[in-house]
Amino acid sequence: MANQDDWGTLIQRVSTSQDKAAFAALFRHFAPRIKGFLMKSGASAALAEDCAQDVMATLWNKAHLFDPARASAATWVFTIARNRRIDALRKSRRPEPEDLPWGPEAEPDQHDALELRQETARLAEAIADLPEAQRDLIARAYFGELSHSEIAVETGLPLGTIKSRIRLALDRLRHKLS
Known part of the structure; x- marks a missing residue:
C-alpha cells in the first residue's frame, strides 16, 4: 500500500477491530521510517529503535484517537514519534536519583x-x-x-x-x- 488514504484506513481497522494484519502492514511501513527519522534528529540507533517500538505500541493502543480529517496517517504517526523523542531528551537531561546529593552539605572551611x-x-x-x-x-x-x-x-x-x-x-x- 502506498496511498496515504490506505494508511488511514489501516489505522481505522486497528482501531475498530484490532486488525493484526493491518497493524503488521503499518509496522512494516512506519517502524523503519520512524527509526531513520529519529536517528537523523540525533538519536542513537538504540534510542531510535526503542522510540520506534514505543510509537508503534502507541499506534496500536491509541488508534481510536486518529482523525483523518485533522491529519494524514503519516503526520499523525510522525507527530507521536517527535513527541517521544522530546520526552526521551527531557528524561536524559534529568538527573537520576543516585546523582542527586544526599545528606547535609559539608561545612565550609x-x-x-x-x-x-x-x-x-x-x-x-x-x-x-x-x-x-x-x-x-x-x-x-x-x-x-x-x-x-x-x-x-x-x-x-x-x-x-x-x-x-x-x-x-x-x-x-x-x-x-x-
Missing part, C-alpha cells in the same frame, strides 16, 4: 566562612552608603523579591525611574565592591 562574612559585611556597608531612594528599591527588588512592575505599583513611581535607579545602585555597588 574556616577560611571560606571568614571570607563570606567579610564579603557580607562589605556588601551591607555598600548598600548602607547608597542614597535612600536607591537603597529602598534594591531592598524591594532583591530582598523582597519583587519585580520592577510590582515595585512601580507599590511605590507609584514610573517603571523607567525604578529601572534607572536600580541600575545606578547596582553600578555603585559594583564599583564599591570591586
Whole structure:
C-alpha cells in the first residue's frame, strides 16, 4: 500500500477491530521510517529503535484517537514519534536519583566562612552608603523579591525611574565592591 488514504484506513481497522494484519502492514511501513527519522534528529540507533517500538505500541493502543480529517496517517504517526523523542531528551537531561546529593552539605572551611562574612559585611556597608531612594528599591527588588512592575505599583513611581535607579545602585555597588 502506498496511498496515504490506505494508511488511514489501516489505522481505522486497528482501531475498530484490532486488525493484526493491518497493524503488521503499518509496522512494516512506519517502524523503519520512524527509526531513520529519529536517528537523523540525533538519536542513537538504540534510542531510535526503542522510540520506534514505543510509537508503534502507541499506534496500536491509541488508534481510536486518529482523525483523518485533522491529519494524514503519516503526520499523525510522525507527530507521536517527535513527541517521544522530546520526552526521551527531557528524561536524559534529568538527573537520576543516585546523582542527586544526599545528606547535609559539608561545612565550609574556616577560611571560606571568614571570607563570606567579610564579603557580607562589605556588601551591607555598600548598600548602607547608597542614597535612600536607591537603597529602598534594591531592598524591594532583591530582598523582597519583587519585580520592577510590582515595585512601580507599590511605590507609584514610573517603571523607567525604578529601572534607572536600580541600575545606578547596582553600578555603585559594583564599583564599591570591586
